Amino acid sequence: MTSKTGVPLLFEISSPGRRGYRLPELDVPEVPVDELIPTEYLRQQEAELPEVSELEVVRHFTQLSRLNHGVDVDFYPLGSCTMKYNPRVNEDMASLPGFTAIHPYQPEETVQGALELMYNLGTYLAELSGLHSATLQPAAGAHGELTGLWIIKAYHEANGEGHRNEIIVPDSAHGTNPASAMMANYKVVEVPSDERGGVDVAALRKLVGPKTAGLMLTNPNTLGLFDENICAIAEIVHEAGGLLYYDGANANALMGIVKPGHTGFDVVHYNLHKTFSTPHGGGGPGSGPIVVSEQLAPFLPWPVVAKEDGRYVLKRPEKSIGRVKSFYGHFSVLVRAYAYIRSHGAEGLRQVSEAAVVNANYLMHHLKSLYHLPYDRHCKHEFVLSGKLQKEQHGVRTLDIAKRLLDYGVHAPTIYFPLNVDEALMIEPTETETKETLDAFIAAMRRIAEEAENDPESLKSAPHYTPVRRLDEARAARQPILRWKKE
Amino acid sequence: MRYIPMTDQDREAMLASMGLSSTEELFADIPEHLRTAGGLDLPPALSEAELIRHMKALASKNTNLEDTISFMGGGAYDHLIPAIVKHLISRGEFLTAYTPYQAEISQGVLQSIFEYQTLIAELTGMEAANASMYDGATALAEAALMACNATRRNVVVLPDNLHPEWQEVCELYLKNQDVEIKYLPYLEGAGTIDHEALQSLDEKSIACVVVQQPNFFGLVEDVDPISEFVHSAGGLLVMAVDPISLGLLKSPGEYGADIVVGDGQSLGNTMSFGGPSLGFFATTGKLVRRMPGRIVGETVDADGRRGFVLTLQTREQHIRREKATSNICSNQALNALAAAIYLSVLGKEGFKEVAYHCLQKTAYLRRRLSEATPFKEKFTAPAFREFVVTGPVDWEAVNEALLKDGFLGGLPLKRFGMADAALFAVTEARTKDEIDRLVELLGGMS
Numbered sequence: 001m002t003s004k005t006g007v008p009l010l011f012e013i014s015s016p017g018r019r020g021y022r023l024p025e026l027d028v029p030e031v032p033v034d035e036l037i038p039t040e041y042l043r044q045q046e047a048e049l050p051e052v053s054e055l056e057v058v059r060h061f062t063q064l065s066r067l068n069h070g071v072d073v074d075f076y077p078l079g080s081c082t083m084k085y086n087p088r089v090n091e092d093m094a095s096l097p098g099f100t101a102i103h104p105y106q107p108e109e110t111v112q113g114a115l116e117l118m119y120n121l122g123t124y125l126a127e128l129s130g131l132h133s134a135t136l137q138p139a140a141g142a143h144g145e146l147t148g149l150w151i152i153k154a155y156h157e158a159n160g161e162g163h164r165n166e167i168i169v170p171d172s173a174h175g176t177n178p179a180s181a182m183m184a185n186y187k188v189v190e191v192p193s194d195e196r197g198g199v200d201v202a203a204l205r206k207l208v209g210p211k212t213a214g215l216m217l218t219n220p221n222t223l224g225l226f227d228e229n230i231c232a233i234a235e236i237v238h239e240a241g242g243l244l245y246y247d248g249a250n251a252n253a254l255m256g257i258v259k260p261g262h263t264g265f266d267v268v269h270y271n272l273h274k275t276f277s278t279p280h281g282g283g284g285p286g287s288g289p290i291v292v293s294e295q296l297a298p299f300l301p302w303p304v305v306a307k308e309d310g311r312y313v314l315k316r317p318e319k320s321i322g323r324v325k326s327f328y329g330h331f332s333v334l335v336r337a338y339a340y341i342r343s344h345g346a347e348g349l350r351q352v353s354e355a356a357v358v359n360a361n362y363l364m365h366h367l368k369s370l371y372h373l374p375y376d377r378h379c380k381h382e383f384v385l386s387g388k389l390q391k392e393q394h395g396v397r398t399l400d401i402a403k404r405l406l407d408y409g410v411h412a413p414t415i416y417f418p419l420n421v422d423e424a425l426m427i428e429p430t431e432t433e434t435k436e437t438l439d440a441f442i443a444a445m446r447r448i449a450e451e452a453e454n455d456p457e458s459l460k461s462a463p464h465y466t467p468v469r470r471l472d473e474a475r476a477a478r479q480p481i482l483r484w485k486k487e
Numbered sequence: 488m489r490y491i492p493m494t495d496q497d498r499e500a501m502l503a504s505m506g507l508s509s510t511e512e513l514f515a516d517i518p519e520h521l522r523t524a525g526g527l528d529l530p531p532a533l534s535e536a537e538l539i540r541h542m543k544a545l546a547s548k549n550t551n552l553e554d555t556i557s558f559m560g561g562g563a564y565d566h567l568i569p570a571i572v573k574h575l576i577s578r579g580e581f582l583t584a585y586t587p588y589q590a591e592i593s594q595g596v597l598q599s600i601f602e603y604q605t606l607i608a609e610l611t612g613m614e615a616a617n618a619s620m621y622d623g624a625t626a627l628a629e630a631a632l633m634a635c636n637a638t639r640r641n642v643v644v645l646p647d648n649l650h651p652e653w654q655e656v657c658e659l660y661l662k663n664q665d666v667e668i669k670y671l672p673y674l675e676g677a678g679t680i681d682h683e684a685l686q687s688l689d690e691k692s693i694a695c696v697v698v699q700q701p702n703f704f705g706l707v708e709d710v711d712p713i714s715e716f717v718h719s720a721g722g723l724l725v726m727a728v729d730p731i732s733l734g735l736l737k738s739p740g741e742y743g744a745d746i747v748v749g750d751g752q753s754l755g756n757t758m759s760f761g762g763p764s765l766g767f768f769a770t771t772g773k774l775v776r777r778m779p780g781r782i783v784g785e786t787v788d789a790d791g792r793r794g795f796v797l798t799l800q801t802r803e804q805h806i807r808r809e810k811a812t813s814n815i816c817s818n819q820a821l822n823a824l825a826a827a828i829y830l831s832v833l834g835k836e837g838f839k840e841v842a843y844h845c846l847q848k849t850a851y852l853r854r855r856l857s858e859a860t861p862f863k864e865k866f867t868a869p870a871f872r873e874f875v876v877t878g879p880v881d882w883e884a885v886n887e888a889l890l891k892d893g894f895l896g897g898l899p900l901k902r903f904g905m906a907d908a909a910l911f912a913v914t915e916a917r918t919k920d921e922i923d924r925l926v927e928l929l930g931g932m933s
Contacts, residue, residue, distance in 0.1 A: 483615060
C-alpha cells in the first residue's frame with residue numbers, strides 16, 4: 001500500500017459517520033446552545049476533519065513513520081545538529097504524571113519537584129558554561145539567540161549605550177545568527193574567516209567600534225574547528241565595549257574540556273536537543289536555555305527559579321527584559337536533559353565530547369583522500385568536506401552525493417553550509433555511533449566517489465531506492481499546494 | 488559510559504589509523520590556560536535504576552492532575568488525550584528525526600505536517616498554515632510583526648483582555664522592532680473589547696488589531712465590528728483563537744481574519760508545566776509568502792508520484808539570513824504531530840462534541856455556583872469554557888483549602904492585578920459529580 005501509490009491522505013480515506021474516539025456521555029443537564037452563545041457567534045461552515053476509525057489512524061501514522069529516517073533507524077551524520085542517540089529511559093522519565101500532569105499556575109508548594117529540577121539544571125548549565133546564571137525559557141536555539149541579544153541590548157541601554165546597534169557575525173555562522181540579530185533590530189556586520197578557518201582577527205579589529213553591541217560566535221565553529229584566537233577576539237570585542245555571544249550548537253565538542261565563559265563569552269546558549277540528547281521530534285520541540293555572566297543576570301527573562309530557605313520559588317530578576325514565551329520553557333524537554341546530565345556526571349560528559357571528537361577525526365582522516373578537505377587540521381566534533389573535485393572533474397554536485405547516500409541507508413550530511421565552503425558537506429557523527437557504522441559510512445562515501453568517476457549519471461538521478469525519487473522542489477515553490485482541499 | 492560504544496580497542500585502532508597515539512593530540516590546538524582544570528562540579532553519574540528512583544522521587548514532590556481534579560485554565564488545559572497519541576508520537580522514526588531536509592527519506596514527517604497544515608487551515612477557516620511556532624504567545628508576536636511588514640505600518644493594537652503573558656511577550660518582540668503598541672480597554676461589565684475605543688485610534692498608522700477569541704476571561708468577543716473597522720482602516724485583523732472553541736464558534740475565516748494564531752496544547756498535548764506546546768499560524772493565500780516558519784508543499788518525484796517537500800524556503804533564515812521573515816528554525820514538529828493525530832482520531836463529529844461538552848459543563852458550573860454559593864460572575868458576555876468568579880475571599884487561600892480535598896481550583900487573578908477574582912475552566916474531562924463536589928466545597932468557604 002505504501003510502495004507504489006504512497007500513503008493516501010487521511011482526508012482521502014475519510015468516510016462519513018466513522019468515529020475514532022468516543023467521549024464520555026454528557027452527564028450535566030443540557031441547555032440549548034443559543035441560550036448560552038448568540039447564534040451569530042456560532043460557526044456556519046464546518047471544519048472538514050477526517051472521519052476515520054482508531055485503527056485507520058494508527059495504521060496511517062505507522063505507515064508514514066516507515067517512510068521516515070531517524071537516529072533509531074540508521075546513521076544520521078547531519079552536521080551542526082548532533083543527531084546522537086536519544087535514551088529511552090529519558091522518555092519514560094518525562095512521561096511520569098508528576099511531570100506531565102502539572103499545570104504551570106499550580107501553587108509553588110505543589111510543584112517543588114519541578115522547580116528543583118529546573119533550578120538544578122540551571123546550575124549544571126552554569127557549571128558547564130563557566131558563567132553565572134541561567135534562564136530555561138527559550139524554546140529553541142534561535143530563540144535563545146534572540147533572548148541573548150535582547151539581554152545584550154538591555155544591558156547597553158542600561159549603561160546609556162543604546163546607540164550600539166551592530167552585531168558582528170562571521171561569514172561561517174549559522175543562518176539563525178544574522179536572522180536573530182535582525183529580529184532584535186540590530187544591523188548585521190559580517191566578519192570574514194581567515195585561511196585557517198577562524199575569525200579573521202585583523203578584519204575584526206577594523207570592524208569593531210563605538211557602534212559594536214556584540215559578536216556572535218560558535219566555537220568550535222561551523223567548520224568544526226576550534227578558534228585558537230578566541231582570547232584575542234574576546235579582547236578586541238570587549239575593548240570596543242561589545243559583548244560576546246556563544247552559539248552553543250557545537251557544544252558537544254567541549255564538555256568538561258573548555259568552559260565558554262572562561263574564553264571570554266558573556267552569554268551562552270545550549271541546544272538541549274543536540275548536546276543533551278533530547279529527541280529532535282522531526283523538527284522540534286527543541287530547547288535553548290541561555291547562561292549569562294553575573295553582570296547580565298539582572299536582565300534575564302522572568303520568571304527564574306531561585307532557592308530561598310530550602311524552598312524553590314519563581315522570581316523576577318531586577319531589570320528583567322520581560323517574557324520570551326508563555327510560562328517557563330519546554331519543561332518536559334528540560335526533564336530529559338536533566339536526566340541525561342545525571343546519567344553521565346562530569347566524567348561521563350567529558351568522555352562524550354572526547355568520543356565525539358575521535359569519531360569526527362576518524363571520518364575526516366579516511367575521507368580526505370576521496371573528497372577535498374578545505375581546512376586540513378584536527379577538527380572537533382564535526383568537519384566540512386567540499387564536493388568541488390567531483391563537481392569540477394565529473395559534473396557531480398554535492399546534492400547528488402547527498403542523494404546517493406540515501407540509497408546507502410544513511411541520512412545525508414548538512415549540505416551547502418557553511419557558505420564559505422564551495423559544495424560543502426558538513427559531517428557530524430556524534431559519540432553514540434560504533435566504529436563499524438563509521439567504517440560503513442567511509443565505504444559508502446568511497447563507492448560514491450568511484451561512482452562519480454565511473455557512472456556520474458547514476459548519482460545525478462539518485463536516489464533510486466527510497467520511498468520516493470528526487471522531488472521537484474521548484475514546482476512546489478512555483479505552484480504552492482500547501483493543503484488538501486475538499487473537491 | 489552508557490551511550491558510548493567505543494571500546495578501548497576501538498579507540499586505539501582508530502587513533503592508530505590516524506597516526507596518533509592519544510585523544511589528547513586532537514585537542515592540542517586548545518591553549519592550556521583555557522582548559523577546564525579539575526573537571527566539572529556535577530553530581531556523580533547514576534545508573535538507569537538509580538536515575539529512575541531519583542526522578543520518581545522528584546516527580547512525587549509535585550501534585551499531579553491525574554490524582555487531583557483541576558478547574559484551572561488560563562492558557563493550559565486538562566483536556567482528554569486519546570491513548571494513541573502518545574503511542575504514535577513515540578515511534579522512533581518520528582521522534583528521532585530532525586527537520587525534513589532530505590525529503591526522499593522524510594516523507595513521514597513531511598506528509599504529517601501537510602496534513603497538520605490542512606487541519607489547522609480547516610479549523611481556522613484560512614487558506615494556509617505553517618508547520619508550527621513555539622507557542623501561542625510567540626506566534627502572536629510574529630503575527631504582529633508580519634502585519635507591520637505587510638502593511639508597512641508600525642502600530643499594533645492589543646486588547647487589554649488578551650492573556651497578560653501574551654501581552655508581555657508581544658511587548659518584548661515589538662518594542663525591539665520600534666513598533667508602537669496601543670491597548671484597547673474592555674467594558675467593565677461585559678468583559679469584552681470596548682468597540683467605541685477603536686474610534687480614538689489613528690486609522691492610518693494601524694498595522695493590525697488583535698482579538699483573542701475567547702478572550703483571557705473566557706468570553707466570546709463580537710468580532711464583526713472590529714473586523715470592519717480594521718479593514719476600512721487598511722490594517723489587518725489578527726485573531727488569537729482557542730482551537731477547541733473552533734468546534735463551535737465562528738471561525739476566523741468567517742470573520743475575515745488575515746492572520747490567525749493560537750496555542751495548540753489543548754490538541755492532544757500534555758500540560759507539562761507549560762511546555763512544550765505549539766503555536767499554530769494560519770493566513771490568507773495573499774499573505775502566505777510573508778509567513779514565518781517552515782511550510783510543507785505538495786509536489787511530484789522524478790517518476791511523477793505525489794510527494795511532499797519543505798517549500799517557499801526563500802523566506803527562511805538558512806537561505807535569507809538577516810533578510811528572513813523570522814529567525815525560527817526548530818519548531819514544535821512533534822507537538823504538531825500530536826495535534827494532527829488528536830484532530831484525526833476525534834474527527835469531524837468528535838471535535839465538535841468536545842467543544843459542546845466544554846460549553847455545557849462550563850454552563851453547569853456557572854449555574855450551580857450562582858445557585859449554591861454567594862460568589863458572582865464578574866462579566867456578562869457569553870462564556871465558552873472559562874469564566875471569572877468574584878467574591879470577597881483570598882482565592883489563593885481558597886485553593887490551598889481545595890487542594891486538601893483533592894481539587895485544584897480556578898486560577899487566582901491576583902497575579903494579574905484582580906485580587907477578588909479567579910478564573911475557572913471546565914473541560915470535557917470534568918464530570919458532573921466533580922463539579923457538584925467543587926460547588927459544595929466552595930459553598931462552605933464563602
